[in-house]
Amino acid sequence: MSLEAQVVELLSSFPHWLATMIIGALPVFELRGAIPIALGVYGMHPVSAFIFAVMGNMLPVIPLLLFLDPVSTYLRRYAIFEKFFSWLFGRTQRNHSERFEKYGTLALTLFVAVPLPVTGAWTGCAAAFVFGIKFRHSLPAIFSGVLIAGLIVSVVTLAGMGLLAII
Structure with a gap:
C-alpha cells in the first residue's frame, strides 16, 4: 500500500475538509x-480543496x-548538533546565499x-531561518508561495482529471 493510500x-474517519x-x-x-487527494479521492470542489489545503499548509509555518x-x-x-548546524548553514550559504541576497524574499x-x-x-521556513530572513518578511513570502503552488497544483490536477472547466 502506498504512503498516500495509508x-x-x-484519515478515513475525518471529515474531508479536515483530512485535506x-x-x-x-x-x-x-x-x-x-489537493490531488481532495479532488481525486474526496471529490471536493476545487475551490474548497484549494482553501483547505492552503490553510493546512500554512498551519505549521508560524510555529516553524x-x-x-x-x-x-x-x-x-x-557537539553533534553544533557540527550538523555548522555544516548545514555553511553548505546552504555557500550554495545559495548569492541568490537569496540578491533577490531576498522574492x-x-x-x-x-x-x-x-x-x-x-x-x-521555505528552513531557508528563511538559515538565511536570517525576518519573520515579518518570511511569513508573507511563504504565504504567497503557498498560494502560487496551490494554484499550479490545482490547475495541473484538474487538467489531468479532465475537469479544468468546472472552476
Whole structure:
C-alpha cells in the first residue's frame, strides 16, 4: 500500500475538509498531496480543496518560523548538533546565499511556489531561518508561495482529471 493510500486510510474517519488540512500540513505531502487527494479521492470542489489545503499548509509555518532559532540554539549545546548546524548553514550559504541576497524574499516566494519535491512551506521556513530572513518578511513570502503552488497544483490536477472547466 502506498504512503498516500495509508494516509487516506488513516484519515478515513475525518471529515474531508479536515483530512485535506491535515494532509496539507504534513511535510512530505503539503499542497502537492492534499489537493490531488481532495479532488481525486474526496471529490471536493476545487475551490474548497484549494482553501483547505492552503490553510493546512500554512498551519505549521508560524510555529516553524518562531521556534527554529530557539530550538537550534538549544540543540547547539551538544557537539553533534553544533557540527550538523555548522555544516548545514555553511553548505546552504555557500550554495545559495548569492541568490537569496540578491533577490531576498522574492527568492523565498519563488522557492516555495515551485511545486516540486524538497520545496514548499516547510523547506521555505528552513531557508528563511538559515538565511536570517525576518519573520515579518518570511511569513508573507511563504504565504504567497503557498498560494502560487496551490494554484499550479490545482490547475495541473484538474487538467489531468479532465475537469479544468468546472472552476
